[in-house]
Amino acid sequence: MRPDLSRIADVLAGDAQADRVVPPTGFTAWLTLFSAAAMAFLAVFALALSLATGRLADRWAGELAHSATVRISAPAGQLAAQTEAALKVLRTTEGVKSARALTDAEQRALLEPWFGPDLPVETLPIPRLVEVVETDEGFDAEGLRLRLAAEAPGAVLDDHTRWRRPLARAAARLRFLGWLSLGLIGGAMAAMITLAANAALAANSQVIGVLRLVGARDDYIARAFVRRFTLRALGGAAVGAGLGALAVLMLPEAQRAGTFLTGLGFRGWHWLWVLAVPVLAGLVAYAATRMAAFKRLREMP
Amino acid sequence: MIELDDVAYSYGGGELLSEIKLDLQPGSFHFLTGPSGAGKTTLLKLCYGALVPTSGHARLFGKELRGMVRDDIAVARRRIGVVHQDCQFLDHLTVTENIALPLTVSGRDLLAESANLKELTQWVGLSNRADAKPPELSGGERQRAALARAVIMSPDVILADEPTGNVDWEMSQRLMRLLIELNRMGKTVMIATHDLALIRAAKSHVQARVLRISNRRLQLAGADL
Numbered sequence: 001m002r003p004d005l006s007r008i009a010d011v012l013a014g015d016a017q018a019d020r021v022v023p024p025t026g027f028t029a030w031l032t033l034f035s036a037a038a039m040a041f042l043a044v045f046a047l048a049l050s051l052a053t054g055r056l057a058d059r060w061a062g063e064l065a066h067s068a069t070v071r072i073s074a075p076a077g078q079l080a081a082q083t084e085a086a087l088k089v090l091r092t093t094e095g096v097k098s099a100r101a102l103t104d105a106e107q108r109a110l111l112e113p114w115f116g117p118d119l120p121v122e123t124l125p126i127p128r129l130v131e132v133v134e135t136d137e138g139f140d141a142e143g144l145r146l147r148l149a150a151e152a153p154g155a156v157l158d159d160h161t162r163w164r165r166p167l168a169r170a171a172a173r174l175r176f177l178g179w180l181s182l183g184l185i186g187g188a189m190a191a192m193i194t195l196a197a198n199a200a201l202a203a204n205s206q207v208i209g210v211l212r213l214v215g216a217r218d219d220y221i222a223r224a225f226v227r228r229f230t231l232r233a234l235g236g237a238a239v240g241a242g243l244g245a246l247a248v249l250m251l252p253e254a255q256r257a258g259t260f261l262t263g264l265g266f267r268g269w270h271w272l273w274v275l276a277v278p279v280l281a282g283l284v285a286y287a288a289t290r291m292a293a294f295k296r297l298r299e300m301p
Numbered sequence: 302m303i304e305l306d307d308v309a310y311s312y313g314g315g316e317l318l319s320e321i322k323l324d325l326q327p328g329s330f331h332f333l334t335g336p337s338g339a340g341k342t343t344l345l346k347l348c349y350g351a352l353v354p355t356s357g358h359a360r361l362f363g364k365e366l367r368g369m370v371r372d373d374i375a376v377a378r379r380r381i382g383v384v385h386q387d388c389q390f391l392d393h394l395t396v397t398e399n400i401a402l403p404l405t406v407s408g409r410d411l412l413a414e415s416a417n418l419k420e421l422t423q424w425v426g427l428s429n430r431a432d433a434k435p436p437e438l439s440g441g442e443r444q445r446a447a448l449a450r451a452v453i454m455s456p457d458v459i460l461a462d463e464p465t466g467n468v469d470w471e472m473s474q475r476l477m478r479l480l481i482e483l484n485r486m487g488k489t490v491m492i493a494t495h496d497l498a499l500i501r502a503a504k505s506h507v508q509a510r511v512l513r514i515s516n517r518r519l520q521l522a523g524a525d526l
């Protein structure tokens with residue numbers, strides 16, 4: 001489709017008299033209206049999914065990228081010395097904003113959910129954890145690993161990429177599936193509207209014959225049909241998108257569950273996407289009906 | 302205006318029309334006659350570009366029909382008023398809207414033409430049926446509406462297929478007077494009919510050539526007409 005905006009505006013502005021030359025098209029009108037509404041409703045959810053997974057991926061990447069952990073396991077006698085050595089390495093590493101060994105109390109708090117409150121942390125061979133905060137540029141994980149191995153053999157760097165990567169991949173895949181669904185929804189709508197337009201054109205072949213007899217151009221005849229289907233798709237999609245947005249708004253808040261769910265809602269300017277759904281539906285209907293109409297008219301003697 | 306040059310036409314079976322030569326000069330008046338099924342309607346359709354000759358050449362206003370795209374034909378149709386044998390209306394529109402249809406599709410301002418429209422509706426005696434739908438009309442009323450629609454654009458050529466087939470003698474005389482008057486204004490007119498009495502009556506008012514289709518060929522009718 002060549003998006004010729006002035007032409008589309010022309011079609012939408014229409015002319016009341018020209019509109020009347022094609023009789024009301026009954027069930028195809030409802031088919032168009034209903035499928036546009038249903039597809040727009042689904043499109044809003046697919047959009048919400050895509051945008052939410054996008055947000056999720058960004059957040060995971062953002063939150064996790066800025067922190068790392070160094071775990072130091074060593075015989076009880078060497079633990080303090082190795083921790084000190086590791087901290088020294090970390091403090092002189094470019095890209096590390098701060099590094100801090102967790103206190104016994106903090107470590108106990110971390111383990112409490114699993115072992116209960118009275119764990120004698122001091123007497124157990126539990127590794128010491130060092131919390132590392134990165135700068136925005138981040139550090140070179142491989143270089144740091146090598147230096148730690150040299151200074152504190154019991155230190156293991158965990159920069160979280162190991163488990164962040166599959167999550168980010170899953171989020172990206174979800175986002176892709178969301179956009180794919182949107183494409184499929186658009187395609188299905190185009191197919192249904194083409195079908196409806198073809199049915200309307202076939203049912204009106206006698207009308208088209210009369211219009212040609214009195215000197216109507218194909219463009220004029222096509223426009224009468226195109227305008228009708230475009231406006232119907234626009235209207236149906238507006239209703240469907242409105243209902244979809246309402247449904248998204250009424251989703252229960254998931255934030256408090258403390259999970260990774262960010263809620264399926266739209267944030268800020270993302271609401272504009274909801275407004276774009278009916279407009280896109282109108283464009284799809286315009287292109288689909290125009291193609292169907294001209295194809296039909298070419299085939300008619 | 303409209304010219305058929307050695308035209309033949311067949312709907313797929315044997316040839317229905319052969320070696321047709323016809324030249325509708327500006328301002329001429331023709332009758333086309335012949336038995337039912339001879340091909341009168343087919344010949345008219347060739348004249349307004351609804352059918353393309355299987356061989357030979359059809360020229361509309363000097364342009365070869367085969368070389369014309371559909372838009373060209375649409376534009377040429379606006380200069381040809383056609384009264385179709387079975388009228389061909391849009392049943393969901395009123396009589397007035399149907400008569401105005403050629404104006405509508407060519408983008409004319411209907412308000413500017415409303416006086417013209419009213420006068421014409423009156424002329425064909427349909428003023429009291431102006432808001433009726435075509436299916437509610439009698440056969441004769443339909444033909445009068447079809448004639449009004451054919452002339453609303455003030456076309457150069459009027460092709461009428463049995464325009465008086467369903468009306469009484471008096472009304473047919475009135476419709477003929479309208480067509481003769483249009484011819485006096487310089488319009489080219491061709492009327493297909495098998496009503497010989499109508500032709501005889503008209504010949505005292507207008508210089509008309511009478512053509513007859515017989516044995517697939519077009520001939521000038523004898524002096525008996």
Ligand SMILES: Nc1ncnc2c1ncn2[C@@H]1O[C@H](COP(=O)(O)OP(=O)(O)OP(=O)(O)O)[C@@H](O)[C@H]1O
Nearest residue numbers: 312317335336337338339340341342343344386495
């Ligand atoms: N679309 C078509 N397909 C096949 N045959 C056709 C078609 N239209 C007309 N015919 C045939 O062509 C022949 C001539 O038809 P046409 O309508 O031109 O005759 P006509 O002289 O106008 O007859 P009438 O006086 O009854 O109106 C007829 O035998 C008709 O059956």
Ligand SMILES: [Mg+2]
Nearest residue numbers: 341342386462
């Ligand atoms: Mg006929």
